[in-house]
Amino acid sequence: MTPDLSVTLGPLRLRNPVLTASGTFGYGLEFLPFLRLEDLGGIVVKGLSPRPRVGNPPERIVETPAGMLNAIGLQNVGVDAFIEEKLPELRKHDTIVFANVFGATEAEYVDVCRKLDDAHGVGAVELNVSCPNTEAGGMIFGNDPVALARVTRACRKATRLPLVVKLSPNVTDIRETARAAEGEGADAVSLVNTFVGMAIDVERRRPVLANVSGGLSGPAIRPLAVWMTWQVARTVKVPVIGMGGIVEARDALEFLIAGATAVQVGTASFIHPDSAVRVARGLEDHLRERGIPTIREIVGSLETGGRPA
Numbered sequence: 299m300t301p302d303l304s305v306t307l308g309p310l311r312l313r314n315p316v317l318t319a320s321g322t323f324g325y326g327l328e329f330l331p332f333l334r335l336e337d338l339g340g341i342v343v344k345g346l347s348p349r350p351r352v353g354n355p356p357e358r359i360v361e362t363p364a365g366m367l368n369a370i371g372l373q374n375v376g377v378d379a380f381i382e383e384k385l386p387e388l389r390k391h392d393t394i395v396f397a398n399v400f401g402a403t404e405a406e407y408v409d410v411c412r413k414l415d416d417a418h419g420v421g422a423v424e425l426n427v428s429c430p431n432t433e434a435g436g437m438i439f440g441n442d443p444v445a446l447a448r449v450t451r452a453c454r455k456a457t458r459l460p461l462v463v464k465l466s467p468n469v470t471d472i473r474e475t476a477r478a479a480e481g482e483g484a485d486a487v488s489l490v491n492t493f494v495g496m497a498i499d500v501e502r503r504r505p506v507l508a509n510v511s512g513g514l515s516g517p518a519i520r521p522l523a524v525w526m527t528w529q530v531a532r533t534v535k536v537p538v539i540g541m542g543g544i545v546e547a548r549d550a551l552e553f554l555i556a557g558a559t560a561v562q563v564g565t566a567s568f569i570h571p572d573s574a575v576r577v578a579r580g581l582e583d584h585l586r587e588r589g590i591p592t593i594r595e596i597v598g599s600l601e602t603g604g605r606p607a
């Protein structure tokens with residue numbers, strides 16, 4: 299028996315529920331020596347802004363217990379170069395390309411969404427709302443349900459592409475921002491982005507990262523991410539894409555059982571560049587070994603013995 303790994307994410311049908319996470323998989327093309335993009339449910343490319351960005355100065359990455367802190371500073375080629383140089387190559391592969399989008403203002407988000415809407419080969423847009431809003435004194439879009447609703451509404455108008463809003467875990471109650479995204483027409487929500495943290499060089503008594511703080515990712519955050527995924531999956535009706543510290547299939551299963559329809563693999567790709575494909579294969583093995591015909595039987599199958607959280 300070959301198990302059916304396909305899942306539906308709003309208007310999209312994925313051949314399996316495993317995507318790569320933004321910022322950990324370049325523009326996909328860098329990974330062609332290591333895997334077939336056709337073996338993934340889809341790929342999420344590095345966050346795109348209206349103009350190219352060089353990002354922060356080094357140090358930009360530091361290893362931490364069971365994870366890493368990064369302050370790359372959203373380095374990217376810009377949306378125009380992505381469309382002109384990367385997309386034609388990506389179109390040669392049968393995979394769904396999610397374009398991750400960010401901006402410093404609402405108008406910048408809209409600008410990038412409009413350009414992607416006209417581009418051939420983009421399957422969906424994922425909004426990274428973990429960016430400081432320069433018009434609102436540096437407040438992070440995604441930390442405030444009102445600001446998140448505004449930017450989601452504006453982007454919803456700017457593109458016909460399926461819209462995923464990627465939620466920040468750096469909030470008191472992630473269900474509030476999930477509801478705001480759903481209320482403004484998001485086709486799905488993805489979570490979690492990185493947790494803000496810092497590391498200190500005790501000899502120099504300085505922050506290790508030039509940016510002082512960074513985003514924590516990797517297995518260290520997995521239990522937090524699974525918990526938030528479960529909370530959000532019980533709150534919204536749109537599909538949830540779960541991520542945070544997924545290294546192998548068992549980790550992905552935690553998110554799926556908690557209610558995620560799909561998952562993303564991020565930091566693990568820094569260790570094995572084909573981690574996401576390994577996770578997809580492991581899910582297939584899991585189903586086959588247990589005689590489970592479809593992955594959809596797993597999604598949201600958590601038993602809590604009647605105990606509410």
Ligand SMILES: Cc1cc2nc3c(=O)[nH]c(=O)nc-3n(C[C@H](O)[C@H](O)[C@H](O)COP(=O)(O)O)c2cc1C
Pocket residue numbers: 319320321322344345368370372398425426464490491492514515516517519541542543544562563564565566
């Ligand atoms: C080096 C690095 C760069 C990232 N860049 C982005 C980005 O551009 N846009 C975004 O939405 N998330 C970005 N993220 C967050 C990841 O997509 C993901 O949400 C997070 O790392 C948690 O998953 P993981 O523990 O599997 O890595 C980045 C993460 C890392 C480690």
